[in-house]
Amino acid sequence: VSVKEIVAGARLGRPRDVARMLTMIENEPQSAASVRRELVHGESQLSATIIGITGPPGVGKSTTTSALIGAYRQHGMRVAVLAVDPSSPFSGGALLGDRIRMQDHATDEGVYIRSMAARGHLGGLAAAVPAAMDALVGCGFDRVIVETVGVGQSEIDIASLADTVLVLMAPGMGDGIQAAKAGILEIGDIFAVNKADRDGADATVRELRAMIQLGMWSGWTPPVLKVSATTGVGIDEMLTAIDEHEAWLDTSGQRQVRRRARIRTEIAAYIHTSVAASLQGPAVDQVCDEVLAGELDAMAAASHILRRFLEAKGQP
Numbered sequence: 001v002s003v004k005e006i007v008a009g010a011r012l013g014r015p016r017d018v019a020r021m022l023t024m025i026e027n028e029p030q031s032a033a034s035v036r037r038e039l040v041h042g043e044s045q046l047s048a049t050i051i052g053i054t055g056p057p058g059v060g061k062s063t064t065t066s067a068l069i070g071a072y073r074q075h076g077m078r079v080a081v082l083a084v085d086p087s088s089p090f091s092g093g094a095l096l097g098d099r100i101r102m103q104d105h106a107t108d109e110g111v112y113i114r115s116m117a118a119r120g121h122l123g124g125l126a127a128a129v130p131a132a133m134d135a136l137v138g139c140g141f142d143r144v145i146v147e148t149v150g151v152g153q154s155e156i157d158i159a160s161l162a163d164t165v166l167v168l169m170a171p172g173m174g175d176g177i178q179a180a181k182a183g184i185l186e187i188g189d190i191f192a193v194n195k196a197d198r199d200g201a202d203a204t205v206r207e208l209r210a211m212i213q214l215g216m217w218s219g220w221t222p223p224v225l226k227v228s229a230t231t232g233v234g235i236d237e238m239l240t241a242i243d244e245h246e247a248w249l250d251t252s253g254q255r256q257v258r259r260r261a262r263i264r265t266e267i268a269a270y271i272h273t274s275v276a277a278s279l280q281g282p283a284v285d286q287v288c289d290e291v292l293a294g295e296l297d298a299m300a301a302a303s304h305i306l307r308r309f310l311e312a313k314g315q316p
């Protein structure tokens, strides 16, 4: 089957072709490039909203994702979900739980759900996720939701590739402070205190608002919402906040900034993995010894190794 046929099938929303398209993207940069070419040169360029959802374990990310899927489906939109686990080489465990929580939508042909885990392909998830995001937008999904597991640095990096980043908190977890430490506050475009059906939600909202006031925001001040993903309370307000942020992205020019950042992340991941692969071997050991002996500084050693890397690639 040709890339053209796969992309054409993905455009029609055929799950098997969407899956094939994403597998091509995951497997190698060349395939990712031909998918992108096919999408760009095919029909009109479509633009969708990419929503990143992050937050501490168990805060309700998957339940919120499921609620958003339901709401967008009511508006007749097609939705794709990427559930990303950067810390695990297997798409089992937590992601399996996610799938169960999203099961309501499993038979809906307007919904496509895919798990992505670190599997050691060239560039890894850092390259595959932004490419997959753009491909899902390109083949006509109206909303692409990216849920990460947990809030480690790689999860934050992945969530921040989205157009609109939703940070979830829950009452009484002392989340605000933790979040500030984890660097999660800086990436949030919208904050939501989930499980608002429980006590203490108002206090968490106040705490978050206070922290946001201390932050440096230019042009967009993140709203803090109160939601309950299981009952659906606050989900309409979440949709409105997402739409408002999307409108701001377009008027402020930030949409293009974020698109560029996605590509930059993808490129950086390839640079990192290809150069890192050349950081092995006796020649490199020798350079390290020279740095140890004070004959070479580390910066000069880096230039030296990079030069050799490019020469080996035939691009002096």
Ligand SMILES: Nc1nc2c(ncn2[C@@H]2O[C@H](COP(=O)(O)OP(=O)(O)OP(=O)(O)O)[C@@H](O)[C@H]2O)c(=O)[nH]1
Residues within 6 Å of the ligand: 055, 056, 057, 058, 059, 060, 061, 062, 063, 064, 094, 097, 098, 101, 148, 149, 150, 194, 195, 196, 197, 198, 227, 228, 229, 230, 231
């Ligand atoms: N009371 C209450 N419980 C909720 C709410 N939203 C989610 N939960 C429950 O919280 C638990 C965890 O929900 P998930 O949606 O799996 O949370 P998650 O953030 O995706 O979890 P991980 O992916 O494992 O980090 C489940 O038992 C949900 O039913 C809510 O609004 N109120």
Ligand SMILES: [Mg+2]
Residues within 6 Å of the ligand: 061, 062, 063, 094, 098, 147, 149
């Ligand atoms: Mg989850």
